Amino acid sequence: MEFSYSTALTHSASHVMKMHRQNVEFLIQKYDVYPGQPILLMRLTENDGMIQKELARRIGVKPATLTVMINRMAKSGLVERRADERDQRISRVYLTDKGRQATKHVKEVLRVIEENCFSGFSDEEKDVLRGLLDRMHSNLQAFYLQNTQPTSDL
Amino acid sequence: MEFSYSTALTHSASHVMKMHRQNVEFLIQKYDVYPGQPILLMRLTENDGMIQKELARRIGVKPATLTVMINRMAKSGLVERRADERDQRISRVYLTDKGRQATKHVKEVLRVIEENCFSGFSDEEKDVLRGLLDRMHSNLQAFYLQNTQPTSDL
DNA sequence: CCCAATTAGTTAGTTTGCTAATGAATAATC
DNA sequence: GATTATTCATTAGCAAACTAACTAATTGGG
Missing domain, CATH: 1.20.5 (Single alpha-helices involved in coiled-coils or other helix-helix interfaces)
Known part of the structure; x- marks a missing residue:
């Protein structure tokens, strides 16, 4: 009864999620959206103008990671940063029109993948x-x- | 019946696997092993001296990615590269003694996490x-x- | 009120993944 | 047998995740 990682359930699960990621990646690339960005777009749609710390917490990523992501997405025009009025330490993140457009496509992609993943x-x-x-x-x-x-x- | 990623099953699954990765990461760090390396160590234990292309295929990673991983692991002394005798393009990867030691620990870590993950x-x-x-x-x-x-x- | 502590965000450096382009060695073809 | 094609590996450049160390702004205590 030796433990073998090849037969571990978590190993199978990783494999499944990797395949899922590949599907997402392939289907969103045409919208100028990168693999890490869909979840961020979805959260912003639900709740626009969040502060970075909170946004980071919600997508399960460290603030330092988010800073870099937001930089890239701001550069490609999906989101924009606006400083908070009363507290100058805080910067809030908003979807741009382009970001809202992209989000629609991304949401549809995720829906279709989900549908196919659980077909049957x-x-x-x-x-x-x-x-x-x-x-x-x-x-x-x-x-x-x-x-x-x-x-x-x- | 709108699709919402927050409630998608694949989203939950990602979350679970992220938690799993965090556990692995935390418990292997004391053995000088990095997050991507356990699976590679396990495969090498099963089959030492594989060529890089095959090893990459088995752990589900591109050859370019493996090159970089092997560089680091060779530097930290977990594995070593030896050129194939008859085909000079090929390099085979072997566990070192330190690598075998580390693998034992890593395997135990993975076993314990699996046990806890599915407790009950x-x-x-x-x-x-x-x-x-x-x-x-x-x-x-x-x-x-x-x-x-x-x-x-x- | 001013200095210390806290908080938000950024920067730098590392690991892991990718693609695309390149180099080197072997195999195949004319 | 020389040239072409294929194959294995590497390099370079990018995205995404982390930690640790830093800056800048606000809050609190003496």
């Missing part, structure tokens, strides 16, 4: 999958905290 | 998950081929 899946199967994923996430998060935050010993 | 899962649930993941992968691969390889129109 029943609603019950999707519910089961969601449940399993949630449990995996809880388990992994608990394990992470347990490792990083030393036990506040009894 | 029954064997049936794991089987179900594997089945769902396989179907997702087939679907995504088919969709990718369909998009990239233009239909050899009837």
